[in-house]
Amino acid sequence: MSQYILALDQGTTSSRAVVFDEKGTIISVAQKEFTQIFPKPGWVEHDPDEIWSTQAGMAAEAVSKKGLKAEQMAAIGITNQRETVVVWDKKTGRPVYNAIVWQDKRTADYCDELKKAGKSDLIRKKTGLVIDSYFSGTKVKWILDHVAGAREKAEAGELALGTIDSWLIWKMTDGQLHITDVTNASRTMLFNINTMDWDNELLDLLTIPKSMLPEVKQSSEVYGHTCPNFFASKIPIAGIAGDQQAALFGQMCTKQGMVKNTYGTGCFMLMNIGEKPIVSQNNLLTTVAWKINGKTQYALEGSIFIAGAVVQWLRDGLGIIKNSAEVEKLATSVDSSEGVFFVPAFAGLGAPHWNQHAQGTIFGLTRGSTDAHIARAALESIAYQTMDILKAMEADSGISIKELRVDGGATVNDMLMQFQADVLNTVTVRPKIVETTVMGAAYLAGLAVGYWKNPEEIQDIWQTDVHFEPTQDREAIEKGIQGWYRAIKALEHWTEK
Numbered sequence: 001m002s003q004y005i006l007a008l009d010q011g012t013t014s015s016r017a018v019v020f021d022e023k024g025t026i027i028s029v030a031q032k033e034f035t036q037i038f039p040k041p042g043w044v045e046h047d048p049d050e051i052w053s054t055q056a057g058m059a060a061e062a063v064s065k066k067g068l069k070a071e072q073m074a075a076i077g078i079t080n081q082r083e084t085v086v087v088w089d090k091k092t093g094r095p096v097y098n099a100i101v102w103q104d105k106r107t108a109d110y111c112d113e114l115k116k117a118g119k120s121d122l123i124r125k126k127t128g129l130v131i132d133s134y135f136s137g138t139k140v141k142w143i144l145d146h147v148a149g150a151r152e153k154a155e156a157g158e159l160a161l162g163t164i165d166s167w168l169i170w171k172m173t174d175g176q177l178h179i180t181d182v183t184n185a186s187r188t189m190l191f192n193i194n195t196m197d198w199d200n201e202l203l204d205l206l207t208i209p210k211s212m213l214p215e216v217k218q219s220s221e222v223y224g225h226t227c228p229n230f231f232a233s234k235i236p237i238a239g240i241a242g243d244q245q246a247a248l249f250g251q252m253c254t255k256q257g258m259v260k261n262t263y264g265t266g267c268f269m270l271m272n273i274g275e276k277p278i279v280s281q282n283n284l285l286t287t288v289a290w291k292i293n294g295k296t297q298y299a300l301e302g303s304i305f306i307a308g309a310v311v312q313w314l315r316d317g318l319g320i321i322k323n324s325a326e327v328e329k330l331a332t333s334v335d336s337s338e339g340v341f342f343v344p345a346f347a348g349l350g351a352p353h354w355n356q357h358a359q360g361t362i363f364g365l366t367r368g369s370t371d372a373h374i375a376r377a378a379l380e381s382i383a384y385q386t387m388d389i390l391k392a393m394e395a396d397s398g399i400s401i402k403e404l405r406v407d408g409g410a411t412v413n414d415m416l417m418q419f420q421a422d423v424l425n426t427v428t429v430r431p432k433i434v435e436t437t438v439m440g441a442a443y444l445a446g447l448a449v450g451y452w453k454n455p456e457e458i459q460d461i462w463q464t465d466v467h468f469e470p471t472q473d474r475e476a477i478e479k480g481i482q483g484w485y486r487a488i489k490a491l492e493h494w495t496e497k
């Protein structure tokens with residue numbers, strides 16, 4: 001009987017399940033969106049029970065819809081939206097509050113207090129992170145401080161905390177396993193990426209009892225088996241990684257200096273920096289890439305808040321295109337943006353600028369500027385923002401980047417990919433299968449159970465679709481880059497602080 005790998009991708013807006021065969025071919029997919037809860041401006045929550053029910057439902061659907069059987073699944077791999085955190089009662093398994101999502105800003109003021117108290121260096125050195133409400137730690141503190149009875153119960157050892165991987169595995173094993181992996185742990189602001197363990201000083205600082213924490217595991221190993229409430233037969237659970245790290249693995253960026261960029265709503269760019277964590281001097285994050293066979297690899301990470309979302313704005317805000325695909329036709333109807341620069345700082349600027357007060361701005365308009373120039377400048381801004389992060393990565397690591405591997409919804413845009421290669425003066429590579437996140441989770445699980453023998457075997461599955469080579473005509477590109485720098489500087493001056 002043929003064997004397959006089942007990979008679960010619990011994302012910010014939907015729960016997906018995908019069945020793969022040994023060639024990395026997608027056999028079956030099931031996906032369902034779930035409710036986004038916005039109780040107040042800046043707050044974002046998910047219902048943990050809905051996360052579980054949609055994810056379990058999609059897993060069952062993906063397996064059954066092609067007439068497969070659960071016993072044909074050699075292993076399950078899990079990848080998930082990172083930082084989002086759940087606190088639940090160990091006895092009843094009931095969450096004490098909704099999951100607080102990575103985008104939630106309710107702890108921003110508390111984070112400012114931590115910065116004012118001079119904790120930035122300590123936290124950066126221990127966790128590789130900047131102090132920000134993005135990460136899980138301050139969200140857990142908020143739950144303990146605001147949910148009636150939560151702190152008392154936590155101090156009595158009755159509550160558990162976990163990122164979404166932990167929560168799913170707790171449910172899949174009927175409460176037998178309370179675990180997470182090193183990649184998810186590295187996004188909590190409670191985990192020391194040097195000692196690779198929870199950090200007592202940070203737990204004390206955030207007043208979080210150690211008894212709440214999951215056990216930290218490698219990214220690829222057999223952690224346990226599913227219980228009958230999930231699948232009738234026992235399936236090994238054998239891979240866990242946060243979604244951006246899973247994509248780095250799915251892109252087979254397994255060697256130092258290899259970089260992937262995911263172009264979705266925003267962009268998440270990760271560079272494999274090998275076996276030693278580098279403390280960024282250029283406002284990037286240091287994070288755990290994975291731990292496999294006892295060996296840890298680290299990554300530098302930079303996030304761009306608005307990337308593909310700028311195309312949604314052209315569609316919904318300006319109404320100059322009817323759908324995302326039309327942007328390429330409009331942008332290529334002109335030869336250049338003719339001096340128009342668009343900085344889409346709709347939600348401030350992320351790495352490496354970290355200007356949370358910046359606003360979206362268009363520079364260089366003339367009487368001859370048209371919707372096509374604006375569309376082109378919008379696409380170019382995605383590539384320029386990526387360039388800023390890549391330059392910071394090169395400066396931090398001392399490594400000159402040879403190629404950029406890309407994935408995500410906006411990579412279907414050939415003009416954008418070509419322009420990306422041009423501004424980086426680096427080959428940009430789009431693989432044949434761009435489902436790299438969920439593939440990464442499948443690979444991690446498959447490696448643990450011997451479905452694939454070693455990463456080299458998987459390497460053969462990863463295949464290039466298109467190589468975008470940089471243009472030889474550097475003059476116009478360099479002029480554009482200088483224009484972008486001027487736009488960023490001008491925006492910095494203009495920003496009200």
Ligand SMILES: Nc1ncnc2c1ncn2[C@@H]1O[C@H](COP(=O)(O)OP(=O)(O)O)[C@@H](O)[C@H]1O
Binds near residue numbers: 264265266327
């Ligand atoms: N042809 C295109 N050119 C540029 N951007 C596009 C194109 N098609 C889709 N996008 C953008 O890609 C994003 C969706 O990608 P996806 O990977 O599904 O994102 P997410 O996982 O963040 O929801 C949207 O922001 C959309 O505007």
Ligand SMILES: O=P(O)(O)OC[C@H](O)CO
Binds near residue numbers: 082244
């Ligand atoms: O679920 P996504 O794809 O939006 O990813 C969320 C990231 O993991 C947040 O850090």
